[in-house]
Amino acid sequence: MTEDIPTTEGETVSSEDRADGSTLAVGAVATTLVATILVFLFRPALALPMLLAFVFVTAVGWVTYQAEVARLLTLVATVLTVLTVAFITFFLFASALPAFLEHGTGLLLIPEQGGEARWFFWLETVLPSDSTYWNPLSGAYSLIPMIWATVVVTVIAGAVAGPLGLFGALFIAEVASDRLREIIKPGVEILAGIPSIVYGFIGFQVLNGFIQTNFLDDGASFLIAGIVVGVMALPTVVSVGEDALSSVPQSMGDGSVAMGATEWQTMKSISIPAAFSGISAAVILGLGRAIGETMAVAAIMASGTQFADPLFDVFDANATLTSLIATQYGSASESTVDVLFVAGVMLFVIVAGMSIVSQYIERRMQRKLKGQQ
């Protein structure tokens, strides 16, 4: 990799005798690019001619000083990628800020109505009440019921995807023969590829009817949404868990088998404990997928904005954070949009956090296993 070919920027630019020309080319490309971006941000109407100028300069540079220009272009691609990521993050937070300043913790902790804090809202979940948590007309905004709905759906999904995913990962990593693995692994990948709207359509058309006849429900429910989302999160758990199990060094398992242990004993006492953090990272990542799942939930559960009553009633239905955004954005007023941004930021922070935590766990595990090799 790069360590083997030591280069620094200065070297690359000045290593050849046509250094002046290449500096000029690189400089021209960079200047036109910066100009293009500036023009796009401040005078979008002129962006296209500027872009054409940039393309022209780059083409000339490509013909004359290919290496330098290529290096610059890859650098530009990196910078643009990083900027995109940073800008999306920044923009989300900036858009959510007004609503957060206006409603304060009311959105997330204590709901408000008509400017008054409803301190005893948790009583309302026990006592019947008809006060509302979400009514844009009267300015009542609270995301707490949606957060709770997200939690319920995620818990059910985790209960489905966790154990099944673990067994699935064990099957692929340890039990299946090579030929079977060649079939099952792509199968799991294809399961991940089925679009969420297809799951949602099945849930909407078929499963809701099923639960009405078999569980005496009046329609949509957390249970169905959770199970469907669980099935959707399953491939993530299986493939990440399988990676973790496969990264356990062969020598550890061999040692166990050499001691006369059966395969299952090896799995149970060597592979799973060694890969435990990796497997938990898989479950975390799967839960992140479940939290962020939108269309299946939006299709299955007609939106509601109240707490389930009682809280653990899995046959009730309510919008989750994601489906709230999907169903409310079209008809939202400006202040509602701001609140929806708060929901978006919450999702972003939670899921990104889960992703980072699981990556950290995985890296630590890899390091540890490498150390033991």
Next chain:
Amino acid sequence: MSDAYATTDRLVSADSNSYDRGLDAAIALSVIGFTLGLVTLVNLVPPGASGSSLTTALGTLLAVVVGAVGITGLASYANVVPVTSQRVRGIGLGLVVSVVALTVLAALLPVTMATLLGAVLLVEALAITAAGVTSRLELVDTEPNMSAGLLSGVAFGAIGLAMGAAVGGALAGFGSLPWLIGAAVAGVSLFLLAILPREDLGSTLPTALVVGALGLTIVTGTIGVGWQWNPQTLSGGFTGGAVIPVFLLVGTLLSAWSAAKCRAGFGARGREYGAFLVINLNAFLMVAVMATIVVFVTLKGVGYAVRGLSVGALTALVFLTPALLAAVQFARTPAGTNDWNDGARQLFRVLPLAAVGALAATFVSVLVTGSPLRYSYAYTVQVNRQGQALDTALAVTPDTTVGPLLLLAPAVLLAVTFFRSFGSLRNVGTQSERTGSIRQAVPTAALVLVVLIGFFLILGPAPFGLPLGETLGFAAVVAGAVAAGGLAVTPLVGVLTSDGPTLADSAQREAPLFTLGVFGGLGLLLAALLLQPVAGINPRVGPVNLVPVVAFGAAVASLALATLTTVAKRSSEETITRRLLTEETRLGLVGAAGFTALVGLHVAATGVSFTVLGVAVSNEGSFSWPMVMQAYIPLGAEPGGIMPAIVGTVWLVVGATLFAVPLGVGAAVFLTEYAEQGRFTAVVEIATNALWSTPSIVFGLFGAAFLIPRLGGDESLLAGMLVLGFMLLPLVLITSRESIKAVPDEYRDASAALGVTQWETIKSVVLPAAMPGVITGVILGVGRIAGETAPLILVLGSTLNATESVDVIDGFRFVSGPPFIANDALLTASASLPTQVWAVIAAGVSGSPQMGWATAFILLMVVLTFYAVGITARTYFRRKLNYE
């Protein structure tokens, strides 16, 4: 094979006694019970079924089981797939026996499905108890541990707690003290029963108790088919229809695990068998879920999706040609010895060829007899919120018209395939002076034509009011076409007039004419062809157009050339000559396919049909697929199709790919090859991974709030492209980085050792080696975003039943002020496949579920095609990397 394997094999194949056979049957019965539980849960057979409906259902299962076991048994007997394991044999036999028993019982006794399933659980409980007791009395040879272990103890404790709570709640009411006590007692006693006795009792008795209790509840009708429990506190409730199958799933899973443990004689080996059985069942369940989803959507949607599909027999034949070629190629692969099971393999090799050949023969018969093939059925449309059945048919008509694109695609495919197998004819034969000068003149002529194309493209067919297109362009096209025709015929004439002693010798001597004729002819004719539409002309010779006539004639000449060389090859002996002649045949085939493609391209470019020998190549092709090729028809008798949605999805995917792939691959190259591996790359990696798992709706929110106000203020196709591009970017970056990292450092070192600069190394060593991985990653990512819905419903602005497709290509126009190029089509709302499905859901009762299913089916097929291509490409490249 090592000795250890042989030992295991012998152990597994050891003769089984009646204890073993009984347990094999118990495992088989559990598997059958599990399957039946799934079947009743999804109401394929209702739990209340009895009498003939039950017998029919079980009879079907019997047929499936007997078929599967029978075929496997036959294969094993014939030594094709030898099954030596006594366990597998025992379970196979057990499957047959238990399904036969169930079917006989259902036919003889007046029982319902539920009772039968309860009885299955009771039998299981008895069998497991018997096995445990037999082992405890040391009547059989087992190796149990001292205890079943804490893990299973805790598991049984939890099950006992739940069952005690349910029973206590039903008897004494929830929340009361007896309820708590009952639950605790049941839990603790099962826990103790599991851990205290020796393993053979500890893992059988609690199982038998639980399974038996579940079975009794069902058999006695305590929880029967009509049972309902609707607690006030919940908005839902429970019915027998749901609870009985769930009981069965739990009970059979437990009993399968326990019986498997008994079968392998407890101890470490028993635990392994038990655990593996459960893991395998789980994998089976996962695959079953996946297959069910795909099959279910297909069954629901395919009827509506392919309604009215009709294709001309000739078009079908043209379309079948590549498949025919692939089947021939497959059949040509060498097949082993004369042993009869090698013969079986050979049969499988020839089978595809036979199938495709039969299909082709059917189409030919349609052409010859003139009577169409039809399959008629009815589909449902939604009229005024009511389903209404309409008749439709799939048809193969005796139509000899071929659409230009349907001719172009297979022809190009074939030409490329033949060209790839073509090696080289350089330095073969004798090169005359005249051929040399022609060889130099051809590129010049083609270049002149290309310059003319550019000229007319920019200035229009009549620049400055001068009719240059009709004069200069006309002359150029005629000259180009005639020259191309002449070139294409040259090799044929050359070979026939050459004075070599044999045909093979003439063909070998005139080899330079082959490459010149085929490639020169193709290039010149292509340039002349493309000059026609830009110059606005279409030269004619008598009743027909010039260019397609030349192309057709050239194709026939090339085909004749291929035939000639094949004939010559049959009569020649020398290996080198035969090789050369094969190359020439391939070149002839390239020419034939290429010139045929040009016929199609001519019709597509000019829109004027071309008829020869009763076969017409026309823009009004004979292929019709209303669902894909029509827009929605409001208030029509037929509902039309979803073409706008398909076009929208195609443009979304194209736009997102154009945005994300250059950025992602560029960034991956920089991060892996140039940047120092350290904190910065690690942060970027973590950030891209985080972005990759960010909920898609958040991207939609960003697009709606940031992009839309800056792109004209309306929901638009461009915003959709960009948002999907943002989503695709991290995936492209991650997969490209991984595949660039996977290129061995030796490659880079070797290149550097040759004095190659870093960029040249990247360009000609690293990127080619990493390309398969990058392409695969892009294909899989595109498959994923093609089905993405959530962001699109915020930014795309699609409506249900769009009647017009976006026209991006014709939307480009030049404007006087900046930004000089505008495209209104990109800035308007569009339909797309996933949002179409969502619109059906959002429309509620007025949405047409049949159309929703059909759209979901097409969407699923599109996405799965991307995945299948991606996964196949990855497997192919991986194999290539590993074996070469």
